[in-house]
Amino acid sequence: MSLKRKIKDLQKRREEVLSGGGEKAIEKQVAMGKLTARERIIELLDEDSFHEYDLFVEHEARDFDMDKKILHGDGVIIGTGRLYGAPVCIYAQDFTVAGGSLGLMHARKISKIMDHAMKMRVPLIGINDSGGARVQEGVNSLAGYGEIFYRNTLASGVIPQISVILGPCAGGAVYSPALTDFVFVVDKISKMFITGPEVIKTVLGEEISMEDLGGAKVHSEITGNAHFYAESEAECFSQIKKLITYIPWNNTNKAKQFPPKNPKPEYKIDDIVPGDPKQPYDIIDVIKAVVDDSEFFEVQKLWASNIVIGFGRLDGETIGFVANQPLVLAGVLDVDSSDKAARFIRYCDAFNIPIVTLVDLPGYLPGVDQEHAGVIRHGAKILYAYSEATVPKITVILRKAYGGGYIAMNSRHLRADFVFAWPGAEIAVMGPEGAANIIFRKEIASAENPEEMRKKKIAEYKEKFANPYVAAAKGYVDSVIEPEETRRILLHSIQVSAHKAETRPIKKHGIPPF
Numbered sequence: 001m002s003l004k005r006k007i008k009d010l011q012k013r014r015e016e017v018l019s020g021g022g023e024k025a026i027e028k029q030v031a032m033g034k035l036t037a038r039e040r041i042i043e044l045l046d047e048d049s050f051h052e053y054d055l056f057v058e059h060e061a062r063d064f065d066m067d068k069k070i071l072h073g074d075g076v077i078i079g080t081g082r083l084y085g086a087p088v089c090i091y092a093q094d095f096t097v098a099g100g101s102l103g104l105m106h107a108r109k110i111s112k113i114m115d116h117a118m119k120m121r122v123p124l125i126g127i128n129d130s131g132g133a134r135v136q137e138g139v140n141s142l143a144g145y146g147e148i149f150y151r152n153t154l155a156s157g158v159i160p161q162i163s164v165i166l167g168p169c170a171g172g173a174v175y176s177p178a179l180t181d182f183v184f185v186v187d188k189i190s191k192m193f194i195t196g197p198e199v200i201k202t203v204l205g206e207e208i209s210m211e212d213l214g215g216a217k218v219h220s221e222i223t224g225n226a227h228f229y230a231e232s233e234a235e236c237f238s239q240i241k242k243l244i245t246y247i248p249w250n251n252t253n254k255a256k257q258f259p260p261k262n263p264k265p266e267y268k269i270d271d272i273v274p275g276d277p278k279q280p281y282d283i284i285d286v287i288k289a290v291v292d293d294s295e296f297f298e299v300q301k302l303w304a305s306n307i308v309i310g311f312g313r314l315d316g317e318t319i320g321f322v323a324n325q326p327l328v329l330a331g332v333l334d335v336d337s338s339d340k341a342a343r344f345i346r347y348c349d350a351f352n353i354p355i356v357t358l359v360d361l362p363g364y365l366p367g368v369d370q371e372h373a374g375v376i377r378h379g380a381k382i383l384y385a386y387s388e389a390t391v392p393k394i395t396v397i398l399r400k401a402y403g404g405g406y407i408a409m410n411s412r413h414l415r416a417d418f419v420f421a422w423p424g425a426e427i428a429v430m431g432p433e434g435a436a437n438i439i440f441r442k443e444i445a446s447a448e449n450p451e452e453m454r455k456k457k458i459a460e461y462k463e464k465f466a467n468p469y470v471a472a473a474k475g476y477v478d479s480v481i482e483p484e485e486t487r488r489i490l491l492h493s494i495q496v497s498a499h500k501a502e503t504r505p506i507k508k509h510g511i512p513p514f
């Protein structure tokens with residue numbers, strides 16, 4: 001055969017594979033409002049940057065008439081490309097081919113691109129759209145998942161791992177995304193669950209739709225499994241592109257530096273926080289008043305909203321923000337918000353991203369529900385994460401910092417590098433009302449007018465302790481600053497921390513309160 005004919009033959013073979021699961025299956029995919037696997041990759045990555053590998057891989061299953069089936073590319077596309085200039089490894093499951101189910105060769109392809117991402121130290125993006133373990137391939141499918149989970153774990157903290165759920169992600173398949181750093185979901189398209197509605201009906205006799213069981217909203221608002229929620233695949237892709245601009249390619253680099261920009265003038269920091277500690281406000285306005293161009297990229301926006309986490313820039317450098325949100329539950333720490341903050345702190349620490357913590361909280365949430373849900377175990381995670389982190393850590397106490405909340409929110413005692421407080425900050429064991437009721441109980445009870453006496457004692461306590469100066473006198477707070485000075489002092493703190501070098505005792509690993 002001449003070379004020309006060989007090239008023609010290659011083109012024909014390529015065309016065949018590129019047809020995926022065939023016209024009918026593609027029509028079904030489109031009817032569900034989904035792009036095909038290849039379209040997704042092309043849409044997401046920089047123009048003309050994608051190169052595919054293992055196009056001609058074939059499955060080896062023989063049982064249940066599998067030997068008669070051709071599964072193009074074995075239901076998954078793998079390759080390399082660029083995303084906003086960053087080199088990335090990517091795979092996308094092709095639901096049009098056997099429901100994107102995971103057989104042995106399908107798993108080998110995913111494992112191969114994961115190994116490549118680790119070797120090249122570049123981010124890995126996985127687009128999931130699959131019916132789960134390929135039933136006909138039995139234990140080989142399970143082995144395939146195990147290989148992927150193992151690789152996810154080794155890659156954790158070395159390269160960024162991004163999971164995009166664009167279809168079903170059923171059974172054990174959910175555990176690969178769960179082991180990765182960021183999970184993206186799309187309304188009406190993403191479905192994640194361990195046991196599907198059929199099994200639930202059989203075992204428990206309960207009827208539930210796939211959407212209500214594990215749809216995009218469920219995982220964004222209730223379970224916390226998803227980090228980013230989008231209305232469409234296009235919106236989801238623009239979120240991924242944005243995230244990539246904030247994070248480094250691997251754990252030995254820093255995130256890309258952007259040109260510095262001042263915050264937008266409409267965010268006036270002096271006007272945001274009310275003097276009355278009981279009055280709520282939106283902490284995101286404070287973040288926007290200090291970050292470059294007032295641009296804040298929030299993570300897990302819809303879950304555990306009493307704490308806010310996300311990325312912004314100071315003088316062009318990526319910063320991870322952790323901030324109590326007084327608009328929701330007065331910004332208390334509870335089971336979910338502790339989990340949310342702790343994981344984000346560990347992410348920033350692993351990827352060389354300095355952390356700025358904004359504090360305004362009345363403490364940990366009291367109550368039987370929280371105690372029984374394990375607020376001791378979960379609440380400890382945030383203490384562990386801050387104490388363990390060695391990236392630059394800066395704290396600003398805006399208003400309330402009571403009790404355990406004061407310690408947990410990156411206090412000096414957990415080795416914050418710099419702690420600043422605004423003049424209205426109240427740093428105390430508990431709120432003045434509670435404190436006065438305890439320490440002046442007898443005086444209040446025996447007073448002629450107990451209510452008057454209570455007010456007097458609360459004022460007395462406030463005067464003495466509910467301010468930043470007691471902590472400043474001990475050096476627990478480095479400076480009491482005016483709100484308007486906040487951005488300047490944060491920029492300064494980040495600049496002088498650029499070469500921070502801090503170590504922790506050598507050990508195999510710690511035992512965090514998982």
Ligand code: HXC
Pocket residue numbers: 097098099100101130131132133134135136142145146168170171172173196
């Ligand atoms: C083999 C599968 C499959 C699977 C889907 N298909 N899932 N083939 N193994 N797991 C095939 C279908 O037979 C069908 O083939 C094609 O993919 C499209 O599937 P449909 O059912 O027609 O699509 P749809 O109606 O959209 O429903 C999608 C679905 C459903 C909800 C995902 O297919 C489903 O419930 N699949 C099983 C999900 C599940 O329980 N998975 C868990 C497996 S156990 P044809 O030839 O007809 O087009 C598991 C444990 C792993 O994952 C543990 C690891 C630790």
